[in-house]
Amino acid sequence: MSEPIFQSYQFGASEKAQLDSDGHFVFPSLLTESAREKLIESLSKVNALDQNLDPIPQRYSAEYDEFLASVIAHPQMLELARSVLGPDVRYDHCVDLSRAGSSPAMGWHTHAYSDDNPELGFIRIFFYVNGFNSGDGSLRAVPGSHLFRQNMRNNSDDGLRAEYLDDKTHPQTGDPLEIEELHAPPGTVIVMWTHALHAVAPRRPESPTRWAVVYAFRNPGSPSHARWVTPHFESNPPTGAEGLMSLY
Ligand SMILES: O=C(O)CCC(=O)C(=O)O
Numbered sequence: 001m002s003e004p005i006f007q008s009y010q011f012g013a014s015e016k017a018q019l020d021s022d023g024h025f026v027f028p029s030l031l032t033e034s035a036r037e038k039l040i041e042s043l044s045k046v047n048a049l050d051q052n053l054d055p056i057p058q059r060y061s062a063e064y065d066e067f068l069a070s071v072i073a074h075p076q077m078l079e080l081a082r083s084v085l086g087p088d089v090r091y092d093h094c095v096d097l098s099r100a101g102s103s104p105a106m107g108w109h110t111h112a113y114s115d116d117n118p119e120l121g122f123i124r125i126f127f128y129v130n131g132f133n134s135g136d137g138s139l140r141a142v143p144g145s146h147l148f149r150q151n152m153r154n155n156s157d158d159g160l161r162a163e164y165l166d167d168k169t170h171p172q173t174g175d176p177l178e179i180e181e182l183h184a185p186p187g188t189v190i191v192m193w194t195h196a197l198h199a200v201a202p203r204r205p206e207s208p209t210r211w212a213v214v215y216a217f218r219n220p221g222s223p224s225h226a227r228w229v230t231p232h233f234e235s236n237p238p239t240g241a242e243g244l245m246s247l248y
Pocket residue numbers: 095097106124126138139198199200212214
């Protein structure tokens with residue numbers, strides 16, 4: 001039995017419907033204290049590695065740390081991924097998203113996957129290990145934007161509105177598309193459909209490092225450009241991850 005990484009939570013039909021309508025769902029303070037401690041230790045280690053190594057530690061983080069690797073097929077992780085994607089899932093990548101004080105903003109973007117076939121889903125499961133306050137290394141999102149399954153990219157809020165948001169409405173509710181500022185107490189997990197527009201606010205200079213990591217899972221069936229799995233990791237998967245590592 002693995003030690004729990006999540007506290008108990010509710011993710012039933014209405015929560016799933018909210019995820020599907022908004023494009024993201026926030027689980028405040030979901031990570032256990034023990035998982036948070038281990039994640040900070042693991043992320044500190046990966047962060048301190050020479051990023052010129054091959055494969056790049058930041059991008060292939062689980063391949064450099066046993067605890068990060070063990071989370072891929074942790075029963076609670078698979079249960080969460082499958083409650084969104086259904087039973088047939090593959091691991092796609094695990095990226096260290098730690099951001100030191102003064103880290104710059106990350107512009108608005110979406111991630112492509114099976115753009116023409118919404119039957120094949122791709123989710124990002126973000127762990128905000130020590131959380132964030134709005135406007136300080138925070139995740140920002142545009143509810144409803146994932147339903148367009150479209151490549152969208154812009155470095156400013158005004159540019160994003162002018163180029164993409166102003167002439168669109170939420171396909172299900174008819175509401176205008178608007179930027180949402182998220183807030184995440186320590187241990188928050190956020191699940192996001194990969195086609196959702198998202199951006200990251202700059203980290204304030206006086207703030208400590210924002211410890212965070214993303215695990216991405218998808219339904220197999222389409223090529224994945226984001227898939228960062230070395231052949232060695234694919235053929236030597238962490239315990240329980242057999243069957244999750246292949247592209248198809
Ligand atoms: O660092 C973050 O909070 C989000 C990073 C991001 O855009 C991603 O992993 O897709």
